[in-house]
Amino acid sequence: MPTLFPNTTPENPLGLDDPTLFIQASIINGEHITRAATFVVDDPATGNSIGTCPDMGVDDVRTAIDTAHSAFQSFRATPPLQRQAYLTKLHSLILNNADDLARLIVWENGKAWPDAVTEVAYAASYVQWFAGEAVRQNGEVIAATANRSFVIKQPIGVCALLVPWNFPIGMIARKVAPALATGCTAVVKVPSETPYTNLAFVELVHRAGVPGGVVNVVTTHKHLVDVGKELTTNTKIAKVSFTGSTRVGKILAGQASTTLKKLSLELGGNAPLIVFEDADIPTAVMGTLASKFRGSGQTCVCANRIYVHESVYEAFATALAEKVKLFRAGPGFADGVTHGPLIHKAAADKVVQHIDDAVARGARVMAGGRKISATLLEPTLLVDVAPDCLLTTEETFGPLAALIRFSTEDEVLRLANASEVGLAGYFFSNDADRIWRVAEVLQVGMVGANTGVISSALVPFGGVKESGYGKEGGREGTDEYLVKKLVVMGSRV
Ligand SMILES: NC(=O)c1ccc[n+]([C@@H]2O[C@H](COP(=O)([O-])OP(=O)(O)OC[C@H]3O[C@@H](n4cnc5c(N)ncnc54)[C@H](O)[C@@H]3O)[C@@H](O)[C@H]2O)c1
């Protein structure tokens, strides 16, 4: 048995230190709600069931929305220092339960243990950041007219938060924390692939003292489309925040337009990564590994198209291959495993399709390339990849690094910007003029110049083009949950 595998028993099937964090229910008004109809949650490493969750429908989601709406009437007036105290407590609860949260992530998402531990710390950092922001939501006084004008910031209301499966605690943390910081309430629709980490997070929200009804969780599978529609059309919802695919983002935006809700959409990416001829190769290699292979490549900011200048192509490919060959794919709990399985078979099949398509157009496998099981793939490096193969137009969302040769800066910037989406872009260069020039020309919301790591709670995360709009994290992170109101104060005539 691998050494990190939790100590499971029939009473504690996921082997948690605190088995009460394994919640097979929705959470409405602070209560665990079950239903006769359920769906099964699988372990991506084995395909075995790890539990069930209630399959909630439209009536249930309406109840959750009504509950959040009623809770908003008092929560909106919670003093900022109290909201900060909730978030500070939540931050320490996340850290105190970090091992169990990481276990839940590995069980349902599949990612390797070190990746899961890193995600828990990443989620905690958003809670910590927004604890600070809770007391900094000040308005403005404008004294330039005969009348005095004030801009005050107020919580927008009930938020529908739709979170993805690829960061089972990171994404709920960076949506719920700013909602709490600003005095909003929420209904969270969790993905059917990874409900349990989300549910444990909300359990900790309640243990931190946040009143029941402020954060509610709906689990659903069969009724996903109807539940999504209700969350984006119900008149008691003021704001919708979604992280997921561009395809679904467009559906939700269309639905939300009927009542003109405020929207944040963090959608698909197809990040270009460019290694210029003047790059420091070891830095470029480490940056590429960090950007490309995080979460087995299932990250919206993962490099997807890797363009390497012809003069450094062989050196870069050789150095990258050496590192990729050191990776070990396997079940997330196995000791020494660096990369876990993909979320489901269809995700793995898509990566194989991208490899096969590139190879059919002349690419060569330089590292990895083997499908180990239905969901598990070796981290793979392809060289001599044609600039017009499938992976250049479709996000792979898997552990495949594909190196495409280029000759000139103009050519590579044209290729990099030839995409409908624009979330992140990366490049490596030691030329200061080029760093500014390329950073300004790339049509993306976030640029990594000489780094493959751009995400942090302290900076604004978000894209342009069909990668969506709105920012999460940074000073801008609370703006999404606030409305600015103008108050003009006249004087006696
Ligand atoms: N931006 C991200 O972080 C992110 C996360 C996950 C997936 N993705 C993208 O999605 C692609 C495929 O992943 P997938 O198969 O999970 O994508 P998908 O398009 O099937 O679903 C994405 C998410 O939207 C939800 N969803 C789907 N239909 C919905 C509806 N009608 N109403 C409300 N919610 C709905 C799903 O539960 C899931 O959480 C990936 O290749 C990647 O491009 C992006």
Ligand SMILES: O=CCCC(=O)O
């Ligand atoms: O995949 C979505 C989020 C990725 C990140 O926060 O870096």
